[in-house]
Amino acid sequence: MTPAFLTHLNPEQFAAVTLPRESALILAGAGSGKTRVLTTRIAWLIQTGQASPAHVLAVTFTNKAAKEMLTRIAAMLPINTRGMWVGTFHGLANRLLRAHHREAGLPQLFQILDAQDQLAAIKRLLKAQQVDDEKYPPKQVQYFINDAKEQGLRATQVEALDEASRVYRELYQAYEQQCQREGVVDFAELLLLSYELLTRNEPLRAHYQARFRYILVDEFQDTSRFQYEWLRLFAGQDNAVFAVGDDDQSIYAFRGAHAGNMQDFLRDFRVRRIIKLEQNYRSQGNILDAANALIAHNAGRLGKNLWTAQQPGAPIRVFAASTDQEEAQFVVEQVRALRDEGLPLAEIALLYRSNAQSRVLEHALFSAGLPYRVYGGLRFFERQEVKHALAYLRLMANPEDDNALLRVINFPARGIGARTIEQIQAAARMQGLSLWAAACRRGGTDSARGVPAFVLLIEALRRETAGMSLAEKVEHMLHASGLLAHYHARRSEADRVENLEELIHAAAAFEAEFDGESEPDMPDLLTAFLTHAALEAGEHQAAAGQDALQLMTVHAAKGLEFDAVFITGLEEGLFPHENSLFEHAGLEEERRLMYVAITRARRLLYLSHAETRMLHGQLRYGLPSRFLDEIPRHLLQPVGVATLPPAPVAPVAGRGFRVGQSVVHAKFGVGVIVDCEGRGADARVQVNFREAGLKWLALEYAKLSPA
DNA sequence: CCGATGGGGCTTTTT
């Protein structure tokens, strides 16, 4: 009897899903049904009784992918997926450390530092140690520590050959002591500590190795060397690792991903089966041909050629713009045409190499009245106001959390100045106390203000919220701390109030979804919520709900697909990025990035470049990217220059200004309009004044009249 | 305690 979920697999997918219990590498090309194979294999293992959910460990690259995997498994299987460990490396490490915090030497309520928190902790450390932060920049220290941890090294194991590295090594050591004292753990520490725990503790290791008979890894090409070692530790001698990846889509080497893990894996796990998923279900023929031809320029690939049963489809359109603004205008016109043909805007993606490029595009889209959504930038749990709120919650869970205390001891302002804070820090250092303990001892006469008020506030928050639900706790804290009132008082910060209210909703949603049994090792709901906030920073932007164009970097587009894709800024120096040319194998990573970009498209692909572009305040001249030459010419169709109307008219108050017109300005005198952009309230003109020179003026504000 | 001001930096980014 074949389960229904096996019936729609192609032969290679089927072979992968039904592999016996042995380690295997699945080379899964873009759009080849990778997630489907992973989830179906888990379902098959359980359905056929070869494994119970408790035997399964599945690692993904993002929380989103983990969630998606669980949802899809649940849709295939009538059983509860509880007991299955599915998550990111960090999420799983956290789970292990929560379960065995004592053996790991951690307090039960340990908090997790995100990158921002870590940097703040390091800055504080440098100040306390009176280290010159010009000579030892906090960011460098942070990099040094994380780099060492990602190599599995403790401070004492780091080699230091010169004075500077000795200082860094000492700072690493001191940082670790500070973290331990405060009961906090950074991201790299989660991995390192869980690794050390299992290495050191033989019975524990034996327990988990006996349990996780089936280990599955998604996006294997993105794992780091240390993550690979971490997997080996869990796998032991006997467990089967099912690794799914695509060496052609490895685009995170710059932050430690090591695609060479795939070759190492074949050797270390004595892999006999490599299954290639090469049928692409996403893109039409021309698009796939372009991607294949491009990636063929890389050396040392594991070897894989995607094919499709679909038609060749439309040719790939190439547009050569003279400026970045003209490129943006081209995008606007094409998008309008697609929309008029009935394509939803959400099915169109605008991709670029770096975030700085979005500005020009956004400007053009805004002026054209096309709704769009930009991915990138700050995420929900990283926003200042949310961080403040989380700091109060962390103090409620654990007042010894110095990071959290410093963040809000005087926010909203309650008359605690820098001087006072320094005194508390000095007292804490002298007596070996936490800042909280030092603050409590400080006493004070006026309990309505200053340090005593703060101490009373935190104590009251802890006391009063004891029996409340999570959402009630959050809401009560937001009021009692004065955070809401603070942001309410200023009109420009209205969106911060919204975010704080959203935090209450997030808490309520988390509470509703929280299943104490699936996270049996979480000491309490509040800590679970704080962990969730640290490990999963949330969405980049609240969904607008409206049909909108999707703007993002190529990196952010990985894993997504769209009917139409625009890849902009295809210029030497930008894409491939100039910095990559100096890095080892940098150009090949750029090419893989281009490969990822191309394979996002289902039906329509547009490539564009500009002769000149404003970047970092300077006009840059860029030659067309070499990647354009690496795509066979017969797949490309140059698009004629859509000649722009030479003098766009900007109507203001019933009058129009046009390029070439003479004008008078109250302050700058007489001049000639040389350029204009935008419409309506957004309209600006560039005027060459006889005395004052070139100026951009917003028509709405500048008092301009025809001469 | 705030806003203004100036300097540095600037590829990609998840946890």
Next chain:
DNA sequence: GCCCCATCGG
């Protein structure tokens, strides 16, 4: 060119 940060002055 623009954004973020630190610092300074009112």
